[in-house]
Amino acid sequence: MWIGLLGYEVREALRGRWVWAYGAFFLLLTEGLFRFASDPARVSVGLLNVVLFIVPVVALFWALVGFYQTRDFLELILSQPVPRRWVLWTKIGSGAGTLILFFAIGILIPYLLHARGQWAALSEGLWLVGTGSLLIVIYYGIGFGLAVTREDRTRAFGIGMVFWFFTAVLYDALLLLLLLLLRDYPVERPAFVLTFFNPLDLARILLTMRLEAALLMGYTGALYERLLGGVLGQLIALGVLLLWAVGPLGWAQWRFMRRDF
Amino acid sequence: MAILELLEVSKRFGRNRAVDGVSFSVEPGRIFGLLGPNGAGKTTTIRMITYILLPDSGRIMLMGRPVGPEQQQRIGYLPEERGLYRRMRVLEQLVYFGRLKGLSARQAQEAARRWLQRLQAMGWEEKRVEELSKGMQQKVQFIASVLHEPDLLILDEPYTGLDPLNTELLTQVILELKAQGxxxxxxxxxxxxxxxxxxxxxxxxxxxxxxxGSVREIKARYRKDTIRLEFSGPDGVLDRLPGVQVISRSRHAAELRMLDPALRPQDLLLRLASELEIQRFEILEPSLQQIFIETVSRQIEQGRGA
Structure with missing residues (x-):
C-alpha cells in the first residue's frame, strides 16, 4: 500500500508545471555551457556554483510550499487507515524524489550527449548530481521540518530564507573573519571542524576536490587537502554530508509524528 | 450499545484547553448533531474521533474498541476544509480513497460510479479537481467519505458551497444513509x-x-414562552404589557416573548383580548436556534460573573 500511496503522490507531483520548468532550467543551462565551453571540466566548474546556490534554496522552498499547499489534504489522509510514518515518507519521497529526478535528468542528458566515452567527465557529472541530490535531501528535510513545526507560514519562509542565506553566504564570511582575527593562533584544526556545521561548505569542498578546481577550493578546501589528503578528505566530507541528510529528515519525522494537525 | 462513546476526553494546545472533559455517546442508526459556536472545540473533538489527534486524557471508543487505525477503516470523514489532489482526475481520486479504505480497485471504481450517478455527477470522471467548482468538489469529497460504506459517517459543515438544489439532494442522501442503518x-x-x-x-x-439529549426532549425541556399573534384593531396595548418583550411586529401580527416566568399564556390572552380582536394566538415551541443562543449566552454571562 505504501508503494501505491507513493505512486499517487509522485503522479500528482509530476503533473505540476514547476518541476518540469526546474528540469528544463538545468537541461538548458548544462546544454548551453557545453555549447560555449566544449571542455567538460569547465562545464562542471561552471555548474558548481549554480548547484551550490540554486539547488538548496529551491529544495527548501519546495518543501515549504508543498507542505502548506497540501495542509488540508494531509488532514484527510491522516484520517485514513494509513500509518502516519507512511504519510510522511510518501510526502518527502515524492517531493524530494521528483526534484532529484528532474535535476539529474537536466544535468545528465547533456553530459551523456557531449561527453560520451569520456569517463572522467561523466564521473564529474555524476558527482555534481550526487552532491546536488544530497543537498536536495538536506534542504528539503529542513524545509519540511520547519513547515511541520510552524503553523505560521510567513515565519517558516522567513526562517528558511535566513537559514539558506546563512549557509550560502554568511557562514563563509564569518569563518574568514574569525580566521583573520585569530591569524596569530593555530586555528587550522578548529576551522576544519567548523566546516562540518555547514552542509553547503561541505558540498563545495567535496565538489572542488573532485573537480580539482583549486581556484574555487578556498581556505577550507585547501585545509582538507593539506590535513587529510584528497581521498580521506573527500570521504570525511561525504560522511558528514550524509549525516546532514539523515539529521533534518529524522528531525522532520520526530516532529511530524508528534504534531497536532 | 452506543456505536461511539467519548469518556471525559480532554485536549490542550499549549495553554488553551480546547476540549475539556467532554463525554457523550452516539447510538447506532441515528443522526447526531455536534453543535457549538466558533472555537468551541467541535473540530478538535472530531479530529480526535478520526484519530488525527490523540486526546491528552479520556477515552474514545468506536464499536466498543478504542479508536485507532483499525477503527479508522469504519469511519467516513468529510472535513470542513476541502482536501483533494487538485490536479488528479475525479475517478482516479475516488479510487485512491477507496483503496486507502481497503477496497479493491474494481470495487472502488464501481462504488465511485454508482455514487457519481446518485449525486447527479455523471460525466465528471475524467475532469481534474481544479476544473470543478467549490460545490462540485464538495460532492466529490462527500463521495470519497461514503465510498467504503462506513458505519460512522462524520460530516463537518457538509453544505458549504452547495446551492439549494444540491443542498436538498445531499439532505435526501443523508436521510437514505440513515434509513440504511x-x-x-x-x-x-x-x-x-x-x-x-x-x-x-x-x-x-x-x-x-x-x-x-434528543432534539425532541431538549425542546420540551425549554419553556414555551413565545407567542405568535394575529389581530385587528389599534395595537397600542402591545407597548403596555408588563413582563413581555415584542420580538417582531407588523400591522396585524406580532411575535411576543414572555419574560416573566409567573405570567401564564391564558392571562396574556385575556389581557390582549380585552383591547384587540384576536384572530390567532399560538404558543410556539422554542427553535434550536433560540435554545443555542440562550444556552451559550447564559454560559458567557456565568463566565463573566465568575
Missing part, C-alpha cells in the same frame, strides 16, 4: 438543518458540553 455525526452552524435532520444533539461551548 448508518450512523451520522453532523457538525454545522445551520440550525434549521439540525432541526430537520438530527435525532440527538450535543452543544459544546468553550470545550465543555453544555447541553445534550
Amino acid at each position: 448508518k450512523t451520522i455525526l453532523f457538525s454545522t452552524h445551520r440550525m434549521e438543518q439540525v432541526e430537520q435532520l438530527c435525532d440527538d444533539i450535543v452543544l459544546i461551548n468553550r470545550g465543555q458540553v453544555v447541553l445534550a
Whole structure:
C-alpha cells in the first residue's frame, strides 16, 4: 500500500508545471555551457556554483510550499487507515524524489550527449548530481521540518530564507573573519571542524576536490587537502554530508509524528 | 450499545484547553448533531474521533474498541476544509480513497460510479479537481467519505458551497444513509438543518458540553414562552404589557416573548383580548436556534460573573 500511496503522490507531483520548468532550467543551462565551453571540466566548474546556490534554496522552498499547499489534504489522509510514518515518507519521497529526478535528468542528458566515452567527465557529472541530490535531501528535510513545526507560514519562509542565506553566504564570511582575527593562533584544526556545521561548505569542498578546481577550493578546501589528503578528505566530507541528510529528515519525522494537525 | 462513546476526553494546545472533559455517546442508526459556536472545540473533538489527534486524557471508543487505525477503516470523514489532489482526475481520486479504505480497485471504481450517478455527477470522471467548482468538489469529497460504506459517517459543515438544489439532494442522501442503518455525526452552524435532520444533539461551548439529549426532549425541556399573534384593531396595548418583550411586529401580527416566568399564556390572552380582536394566538415551541443562543449566552454571562 505504501508503494501505491507513493505512486499517487509522485503522479500528482509530476503533473505540476514547476518541476518540469526546474528540469528544463538545468537541461538548458548544462546544454548551453557545453555549447560555449566544449571542455567538460569547465562545464562542471561552471555548474558548481549554480548547484551550490540554486539547488538548496529551491529544495527548501519546495518543501515549504508543498507542505502548506497540501495542509488540508494531509488532514484527510491522516484520517485514513494509513500509518502516519507512511504519510510522511510518501510526502518527502515524492517531493524530494521528483526534484532529484528532474535535476539529474537536466544535468545528465547533456553530459551523456557531449561527453560520451569520456569517463572522467561523466564521473564529474555524476558527482555534481550526487552532491546536488544530497543537498536536495538536506534542504528539503529542513524545509519540511520547519513547515511541520510552524503553523505560521510567513515565519517558516522567513526562517528558511535566513537559514539558506546563512549557509550560502554568511557562514563563509564569518569563518574568514574569525580566521583573520585569530591569524596569530593555530586555528587550522578548529576551522576544519567548523566546516562540518555547514552542509553547503561541505558540498563545495567535496565538489572542488573532485573537480580539482583549486581556484574555487578556498581556505577550507585547501585545509582538507593539506590535513587529510584528497581521498580521506573527500570521504570525511561525504560522511558528514550524509549525516546532514539523515539529521533534518529524522528531525522532520520526530516532529511530524508528534504534531497536532 | 452506543456505536461511539467519548469518556471525559480532554485536549490542550499549549495553554488553551480546547476540549475539556467532554463525554457523550452516539447510538447506532441515528443522526447526531455536534453543535457549538466558533472555537468551541467541535473540530478538535472530531479530529480526535478520526484519530488525527490523540486526546491528552479520556477515552474514545468506536464499536466498543478504542479508536485507532483499525477503527479508522469504519469511519467516513468529510472535513470542513476541502482536501483533494487538485490536479488528479475525479475517478482516479475516488479510487485512491477507496483503496486507502481497503477496497479493491474494481470495487472502488464501481462504488465511485454508482455514487457519481446518485449525486447527479455523471460525466465528471475524467475532469481534474481544479476544473470543478467549490460545490462540485464538495460532492466529490462527500463521495470519497461514503465510498467504503462506513458505519460512522462524520460530516463537518457538509453544505458549504452547495446551492439549494444540491443542498436538498445531499439532505435526501443523508436521510437514505440513515434509513440504511448508518450512523451520522453532523457538525454545522445551520440550525434549521439540525432541526430537520438530527435525532440527538450535543452543544459544546468553550470545550465543555453544555447541553445534550434528543432534539425532541431538549425542546420540551425549554419553556414555551413565545407567542405568535394575529389581530385587528389599534395595537397600542402591545407597548403596555408588563413582563413581555415584542420580538417582531407588523400591522396585524406580532411575535411576543414572555419574560416573566409567573405570567401564564391564558392571562396574556385575556389581557390582549380585552383591547384587540384576536384572530390567532399560538404558543410556539422554542427553535434550536433560540435554545443555542440562550444556552451559550447564559454560559458567557456565568463566565463573566465568575
